[in-house]
């Protein structure tokens with residue numbers, strides 16, 4: 001009897017505690033469309049055993065069924081997730097003055113890239129963003145375009161070997177993206193496209209491990225994960241990657257110091273030989289009068305390596321896929337390249353800016369295949385919009401992928417029509433928050449110009465020399481980024 005009374009008191013206390021803390025949250029959740037769920041566990045069973053491909057398809061199916069805002073939850077004490085592709089709500093979220101954190105899935109990256117620009121919040125993010133923005137000043141971009149030009153030449157040389165044959169462009173695009181971002185971030189050429197290096201292997205392997213961790217729920221229980229071989233491997237790789245970046249930072253610090261002594265104050269402008277990589281900007285920066293520590297610099301350099309490599313490889317291979325799939329688009333791109341570049345082998349930033357049709361093609365490709373199909377924010381405060389109120393603590397995912405395929409935003413979404421951007425931009429019809437492959441608002445992609453030039457450069461170099469056609473159709477899924485399930489297999493033919 002005594003035990004029964006104690007138990008009843010405990011249950012009543014638990015219920016009132018739950019109601020006090022979660023009643024409003026549950027009420028707000030219930031107003032958002034959601035799939036059928038079972039009590040207590042909510043939708044958590046949906047995720048057990050699903051492959052990344054199945055999960056990706058499930059999220060799209062849910063949007064087709066429930067609309068451009070839907071909700072799921074991993075249990076009464078678990079997290080709530082909203083997936084949004086409603087332009088007004090996307091705008092409210094991305095331009096919100098309410099403080100937003102990144103969702104928990106970004107945490108899998110922290111051991112490698114620390115809390116650099118991609119993951120940091122509040123004051124740290126603001127200070128770093130201000131500090132790094134000059135790194136994408138047009139003078140610096142001119143220098144980055146030079147790097148892209150040289151690396152794209154290497155890419156074209158490699159493609160020569162496949163003349164008349166089929167090639168999976170995906171791994172080749174990955175190496176080009178790695179080479180360009182590495183040289184831009186650290187000022188060194190690792191020759192990823194032509195040589196195997198330990199650094200390259202480590203970047204590829206850590207990206208694979210992080211992907212597995214973010215999808216395999218058994219690897220997410222930290223206590224158990226620590227006993228696995230994968231955990232030991234992850235730690236070892238992170239040590240190797242950090243040692244590599246540390247070494248580059250240290251030697252560049254010493255080089256700049258020597259150079260400073262030799263040339264004193266002259267020639268300290270952005271874009272000059274002296275400040276040629278993002279690393280140099282970080283090395284010469286001061287926060288509250290103090291230079292940045294090596295560990296602070298490392299997390300930013302590693303962030304650029306991660307954020308600038310996987311995304312670009314995805315963007316590049318889908319641009320090639322779209323161009324190969326639509327021969328009339330390819331022909332127009334080719335004609336524009338010949339008209340703008342003539343016989344000129346070197347391509348600079350001004351020339352890239354003149355490739356206007358190619359720019360539209362890339363935009364259209366990113367509409368259908370945005371490299372980051374979902375990105376998340378955790379609400380530090382309630383977000384109130386016209387249709388719904390999203391409770392504090394909720395994880396909200398913006399989906400440029402679902403938006404790009406929504407006929408309410410882009411009429412005839414399946415049609416590959418680069419001109420839709422021209423017409424819509426000219427008429428000022430399009431809300432900037434309806435097309436967000438690089439996100440929008442204060443936390444948009446700092447590297448978007450770099451990425452756009454990188455894609456234009458490689459497309460221009462390749463298409464001038466080769467005709468592309470599809471060798472086999474693709475299926476897509478999302479791991480850390482959107483990717484083709486079995487590569488992008490193209491037939492390559494040298495132009496006469």
Ligand code: HEM
Pocket residue numbers: 102117118119129181303304307308309311312315370371372375376436437438439442443444445446447448450451
């Ligand atoms: C096609 C290529 C790219 C795409 C589609 C892309 C897309 C994005 C998106 C959607 C975000 C926002 C992520 C979020 O809110 O969590 C982002 C942020 C970021 N991107 Fe990119 N990105 C690309 C290339 C690059 C490149 C080449 C770099 C560096 C050279 C870069 C560096 C970053 C950084 C540092 C952030 C964090 C910015 C901040 O929070 O202040 N990205 N990118």
